[in-house]
Amino acid sequence: METKTLDRWGMNLQKPLIIAGPCSVETPEQLDRTVAGLVDQGVRIIRGGVWKPRTRPGNFEGVGAIALPWIKEVKEKYGVKFAIEVANPNHVEQALEAGIDLLWIGARTTVNPFAVQEIADSLKGVDIPIFVKNPVNPDLALWIGALERLDQAGLKRIGAIHRGFSNFNDTKYRNSPMWQLPIELKTKIPNLPLLNDPSHIGGKRDLLFDIAQMAYDLNFDGLIVESHIDPDKAWSDAAQQLTPDAFGAMLKSLKTRNSGLENPIFKHQLEQLREQIDEVDRELLEVLTRRMSLVEQVGEYKKSNNLTVFQIERWKKVFKTRADWAESMNVNPEFIKEVFKLIHTESINKQTEIMEGRKLEK
Structure with a gap:
């Protein structure tokens, strides 16, 4: 499988690629204030949940397509790109119609090859970056299989997101990092852009810096982080979100490493x-x-x-x-x-x- 490196995406992206934004798009005001704060921190690609797959029914599952006009408005107002999660062809169709710039497939969808294939088929002939989060359980073959389905559908701007794996023995992290798996993925597909999601790995905001620094130390291509203007009042995943100012401070504290030695x-x-x-x-x-x-x-x-x-x-x-x-x-x-x-x-x-x-x- 051949994939495009970051500098060939046609979006003037440079490593590290930084994506940040709320777990869920809740209201026009919440979205606007969060995006404004992130833009002040230099963020140019915003993420936001529109459709939220939840483990159990009755939990907040996103406001749905009514958020798409709000997203379009902040894109025009602040000159940012926008990324959302899609879980089926209907999501894809609505996202493309709304001018969404980047898509990702979530961990719960990656585990279902039928769902991934339907998404891949719905994107045939479309030139849009799409990332695949690792499956919920530590199954590298399943992760690679999802990437291959997109590749075989003719998509070229493909990337992966490491968001950790379910592990009932882990008491520290929401999802265990199991760093060896994304490293093996990168070994098998060297040119694949690989982002780290410290929010879903940590589950608590005080863990995010160490996880993000580890990703930088392991030469990941960037981060996708959840940020909310008022995290404690967030409708979903409140404990793992940072304010835009706190996110900016974290970015400034992270140390980048050289991937090679010239001396x-x-x-x-x-x-x-x-x-x-x-x-x-x-x-x-x-x-x-x-x-x-x-x-x-x-x-x-x-x-x-x-x-x-x-x-x-x-x-x-x-x-x-x-x-x-x-x-x-x-x-x-x-x-x-x-x-x-x-x-x-x-x-x-x-x-x-x-x-x-x-x-x-x-």
Whole structure:
């Protein structure tokens, strides 16, 4: 799949691309005041929810198409571009008729290939930028599939938005960032414009700066952030929205990074460090190989003594002690817990193969 880089969008966009605006367009006055505040902060592309897919019926689902004339008015008044979410061909038709400049497909729509295909078909022959948010659950293939459907429909100005993933174990974030997934997406499609949505990842405004800075550090192409003139009175997602002034202050505090090294001395030093990392990684693999050899011996012992593969007390001990060891070595214990979950799962698989008399995969 080939996509256009930001500088070929024909909208005079430069990295980082910044999109900001209210979660929901509520009233003409709220929209006007928010846009005015954001324009004062240098924002030139406004986002606003017109149709809001909600988890349960009865929650505020957007004011609908009556907001489109209000959007047209602020576009003309302030000279801004405008982006909205679309979830079906009817939304697409109304958005195009209203002169909307940029569209995005939301996380709940991305999970449905039929819905994405209908949107793609409705956009055939239309030259408009369209972004795809990651699906609610961490499914990279589903995310890429949605992008491919748009590409096969002839759309060329395609991008992606990372808004985090549902994870019932996460108590800090509204949606877990799982940074490895957008990084893998960018690896597979290098020219794909990739934005970060810190609002939906964080769910709380005091988390937005750190999330946005991480996105900058990971070389994302920009941000899409929710901003409201009076966040505490917002009709939806009040806790994660910033005032225009607070949003502007956050932008000024973010540090941009260079994506490459021109200084040959720095480049040489970086390559030396990377070579050392490669060597350590090889040592890690050698240690894991030795560990798995011991696991196979344990499996043979359990088989000969008719013991179950999974021993709950042993697992509790491994899970606790490895995290304790990590903390004593100043390594993130939560990271180590995840690592040993994977290692333990593979250990169980190895022992199960031995128990069942299947040939071990080498």
